[in-house]
Amino acid sequence: xxxxxxxxxxxxxxxxxxxxxxxxxxxxxxxxxxxxxxxxxxxxxxxxxxxxxxxxxxxxxxxxxxxxxxxxxxxxxxxxxxxxxxxxxxxxxxxxxxxxxxxxxxxxxxxxxxxxxxxxxxxxxxxxxxxxxxxxxxxxxxxxxxxxxxxxxxxxxxxxxxxxxxxxxxxxxxxxxxxxxxxxxxxxxxxxxxxxxxxxxxxxxxxxxxxxxxxxxxxxxxxxxxxxxxxxxxxxxxxxxxxxxxxxxxxxxxxxxxxxxxxxxxxxxxxxxxxxxxxxxxxxxxxxxxxxxxxxxxxxxxxxxxxxxxxxxxxxxxxxxxxxxxxxx
Amino acid sequence: xxxxxxxxxxxxxxxxxxxxxxxxxxxxxxxxxxxxxxxxxxxxxxxxxxxxxxxxxxxxxxxxxxxxxxxxxxxxxxxxxxxxxxxxxxxxxxxxxxxxxxxxxxxxxxxxxxxxxxxxxxxxxxxxxxxxxxxxxxxxxxxxxxxxxxxxxxxxxxxxxxxxxxxxxxxxxxxxxxxxxxxxxxxxxxxxxxxxxxxxxxxxxxxxxxxxxxxxxxxxxxxxxxxxxxxxxxxxxxxxxxxxxxxxxxxxxxxxxxxxxxxxxxxxxxxxxxxxxxxxxxxxxxxxxxxxxxxxxxxxxxxxxxxxxxxxxxxxxxxxxxxxxxxxxxx
Numbered sequence: 272x273x274x275x276x277x278x279x280x281x282x283x284x285x286x287x288x289x290x291x292x293x294x295x296x297x298x299x300x301x302x303x304x305x306x307x308x309x310x311x312x313x314x315x316x317x318x319x320x321x322x323x324x325x326x327x328x329x330x331x332x333x334x335x336x337x338x339x340x341x342x343x344x345x346x347x348x349x350x351x352x353x354x355x356x357x358x359x360x361x362x363x364x365x366x367x368x369x370x371x372x373x374x375x376x377x378x379x380x381x382x383x384x385x386x387x388x389x390x391x392x393x394x395x396x397x398x399x400x401x402x403x404x405x406x407x408x409x410x411x412x413x414x415x416x417x418x419x420x421x422x423x424x425x426x427x428x429x430x431x432x433x434x435x436x437x438x439x440x441x442x443x444x445x446x447x448x449x450x451x452x453x454x455x456x457x458x459x460x461x462x463x464x465x466x467x468x469x470x471x472x473x474x475x476x477x478x479x480x481x482x483x484x485x486x487x488x489x490x491x492x493x494x495x496x497x498x499x500x501x502x503x504x505x506x507x508x509x510x511x512x513x514x515x516x517x518x519x520x521x522x523x524x525x526x527x528x529x530x531x532x533x534x535x536x537x538x539x540x541x542x543x544x545x546x547x548x549x550x551x552x553x554x555x556x557x558x559x560x561x562x563x564x565x566x567x568x569x570x571x572x573x574x575x576x577x578x579x580x581x582x583x584x585x586x587x588x589x590x591x592x593x594x595x596x597x598x599x600x
Numbered sequence: 601x602x603x604x605x606x607x608x609x610x611x612x613x614x615x616x617x618x619x620x621x622x623x624x625x626x627x628x629x630x631x632x633x634x635x636x637x638x639x640x641x642x643x644x645x646x647x648x649x650x651x652x653x654x655x656x657x658x659x660x661x662x663x664x665x666x667x668x669x670x671x672x673x674x675x676x677x678x679x680x681x682x683x684x685x686x687x688x689x690x691x692x693x694x695x696x697x698x699x700x701x702x703x704x705x706x707x708x709x710x711x712x713x714x715x716x717x718x719x720x721x722x723x724x725x726x727x728x729x730x731x732x733x734x735x736x737x738x739x740x741x742x743x744x745x746x747x748x749x750x751x752x753x754x755x756x757x758x759x760x761x762x763x764x765x766x767x768x769x770x771x772x773x774x775x776x777x778x779x780x781x782x783x784x785x786x787x788x789x790x791x792x793x794x795x796x797x798x799x800x801x802x803x804x805x806x807x808x809x810x811x812x813x814x815x816x817x818x819x820x821x822x823x824x825x826x827x828x829x830x831x832x833x834x835x836x837x838x839x840x841x842x843x844x845x846x847x848x849x850x851x852x853x854x855x856x857x858x859x860x861x862x863x864x865x866x867x868x869x870x871x872x873x874x875x876x877x878x879x880x881x882x883x884x885x886x887x888x889x890x891x892x893x894x895x896x897x898x899x900x901x902x903x904x905x906x907x908x909x910x911x912x913x914x915x916x917x918x919x920x921x922x923x924x925x926x927x928x929x930x931x
Contacts (some may be wrong), residue, residue, distance in 0.1 A: 349735075351859070391915075395915060395918070395919060399918070399919040401915070401918045401919060402866070402872045402873075402918075404678075404735075404862070404872065405862065405863065405866045405872060405914065405918060406915065406918070408859055408862060408863060408914075409863065409910075409911045409912075409914035409915045409918070410911065410915070411859075411911070412863075412907050412908070412910050412911030412914065413907070413908050413911035413912060413915070414911075415907050416904050416905060416906070416907030416908030416909075416910075416911065417908060419904035419907065420902060420904045420905065420908075423902065423904065531739055531742070531743070534736075534739060535736075535739065535740065538736050544733045544735060544736060545733060575747075575750060576747040576748070576749075576750035576751040576754075577747065577751070578747070579743045579744070579746055579747030579750065580743070580744045580747035580748065580751075582743050582747075583740040583741055583742070583743030583744035583747065584740070584744060586736070586739075586740035586743070587726060587730065587732070587736075587737060587740045587741070590730070590732040590736050590737070590740070591726075591729075591730035591731075591732050593732075594730060594731050594732050595730075595731075
C-alpha cells in the first residue's frame with residue numbers, strides 16, 4: 272500500500288505544482304542543467320571549469336542589472352533607466368582617468384550621479400505616484416542627454432577604462448572565478464539577506480502585494496520607494512563599471528543591449544512583474560540561463576537573426592510555463 | 601438680453617463644458633502647441649510652409665507608432681514590440697518593391713498591412729493564451745520580430761514605389777497643408793472612427809478600465825484583447841510603411857520608436873492603467889515633442905539637451921498631472 276501511495280505522490284500534479292511554486296529554484300536549475308547538457312552534446316568537451324568562469328563573468332553584470340529589475344518589480348514597478356545609468360557610470364569613470372583625482376574620483380562622481388538620478392526617480396514614483404515605467408523611461412532620456420553633453424565637454428581630455436576596472440571586469444582567478452565576484456558576492460549576500468531578514472525587504476514585498484493594505488497598515492511607501500530607486504540606480508552604476516571593465520570600452524550607449532535581457536532574466540527567475548512575488552536567487556539563475564542560452568545559440572552556429580528569434584521564443588515559453596505551473600493570472 | 605437667449609446660451613455652455621472637461625488634457629496640449637508654433641515663428645521668422653512640411657513628414661512614423669501604442673494601452677495592455685514590428689514591415693515593404701512595377705507595389709502595401717495585422721494578432725494571442733503579463737510577452741516578441749526583420753535583409757536597402765513616396769512628400773491644395781498630415785488624419789480616422797463607434801471599440805475601453813467587470817457584463821475579454829493587439833499591429837505596419845515612404849529604403853534595426861511611443865501616449869493623456877484617452881492626444885504630443893526639438897536647433901542649443909528637455913518635460917508634465925489628480929481625488 273505504501274508503494275501505491277508513493278507512486279501516487281510521484282504522479283500527483285498538484286504536489287509538483289506546489290513544489291515548483293514554492294521552490295522555483297529547482298525547475299530553474301533543471302532548465303539551466305538541461306541547457307548545459309545540450310551545449311555539451313552540441314560541442315563535446317566545451318563544458319570545462321574555465322568555460323564556467325567565462326559564463327559567470329558574462330552573467331555578473333546581467334545579474335546585477337536584473338537585480339535592479341527584481342527589487343523594483345517586487346513593488347510592482349520596473350526600472351527602464353538601468354541601461355543608461357550603467358553606461359553613464361562607466362563612461363564618467365573613464366573620463367576621469369587623466370584627471371588629478373584619477374579613476375577613484377571618477378567612480379565617486381559616477382556613483383553620486385547615479386544616486387541623484389535614482390533619488391529623482393524615487394521622488395517621482397513615491398511622492399508624485401508617476402507610473403514607474405514612464406518615470407524611469409523619462410529619467411533614462413535625461414541621463415542619456417547629460418551623458419552626451421558630458422561626452423562633448425570631455426572630448427579633449429580623452430578617456431580610457433582604468434586598468435583596475437579592467438582587472439575586476441575581465442580577469443579570472445585560476446581561470447575559473449571572475450574577480451568581479453569580489454563585488455558581486457557581497458552585493459548578492461546583501462540583497463538576499465536584505466530581502467529575507469530585514470523589515471525593509473518585507474515592506475518591498477508588502478507594497479507590491481497590496482499597496483493599499485500596506486498603506487493602511489502604516490507603511491510609509493514614499494520613503495521606501497525613494498530608497499528603493501536610489502539602491503536600484505547605484506546597483507546599475509556598479510554593473511556599468513563592471514561592464515566597461517569587461518568590454519574595455521566606455522561609451523554612452525555601452526549597456527543599452529542589457530536593458531531587455533535584464534527584465535527577461537528577472538522574469539525567467541520567477542519574479543512577478545505584478546509585484547509581491549520573487550527573489551534575487553531565481554534572478555541569478557535566470558541571468559545564467561540567458562547567458563548559457565546565448566552561448567548555446569552561438570555554438571550551434573545559428574546566424575544572428577535566428578538567434579534573436581529563438582531567444583525571444585524561449586523567453587515566452589519559459590514565462591508561459593511559469594504562469595501555468597504557478598497558476599497565477 | 602431676453603431670458604430665452606440666456607437659457608439658450610447656458611444650454612450651449614452646458615453641452616460644451618463636459619466635452620471640454622473630458623478633453624481638457626488634449627485641449628491644453630493643442631493650446632501649448634499653438635504657443636510653441638508662435639514662439640517658433642518669433643525666434644525664426646523664416647519658418648514657413650516648408651518648415652511645416654518638414655515637421656509633418658518628420659512626425660509621421662512616430663505619430664503612427666504612438667497611435668498603435670495608444671490603442672493597446674487603452675485596452676489595458678502595452679506593446680513593447682512596436683519598434684520591431686515597424687522594422688519588420690518596413691524591410692518587407694522595401695525589399696518587395698525593389699525593381700517592381702507601381703501596380704505591384706499596391707499589392708505589396710496591402711500584403712504588408714495584412715502582415716501587420718498577423719504580427720499583432722500573434723502578440724495578442726500569446727498574451728491571451730499564456731496569461732503572461734503583456735509587457736513580458738511583447739518584450740520577448742520584440743526580439744522575435746527584430747530577428748525576422750534581419751532575416752529579410754541584413755543591411756538597410758530596398759526601394760519604395762514612386763507613388764508611395766509621393767503620398768507623403770509635398771503638399772495638397774495649399775502649400776500650408778502637407779500631404780503627410782492629410783495621410784495621417786485619413787489613416788487614423790478611416791480605421792479608428794468606425795472601430796470606436798462600434799461595439800468592439802466600447803469593449804476595448806471596457807476591458808481596459810475593469811477587466812473583471814467587463815467579463816461579467818458578457819464582453820469576450822480574450823477576443824477583444826486580440827482585436828486590440830491586431831489593430832496595434834496594423835498601425836505599426838502603417839508606421840513601418842511611412843518609414844519606407846519617407847526614407848525610400850527599409851532599415852532592419854528597430855529605431856527608438858517603442859519607448860518614444862510609450863512616452864507620447866502618456867503625454868497625450870492616455871492612462872497607462874488603461875480605459876482612458878483617445879488617439880488625438882498622442883498625435884499632438886508627438887508634434888509638440890518634435891517642435892521643441894526644432895526650436896532647440898533654431899536657438900542653437902546643443903542637440904543633446906533635447907533629450908534632457910524631452911525627459912524633463914515628460915517628468916514635469918506627469919508630476920503636475922498626477923499631483924492635480926491627487927488633489928482632485930482628495931477634495
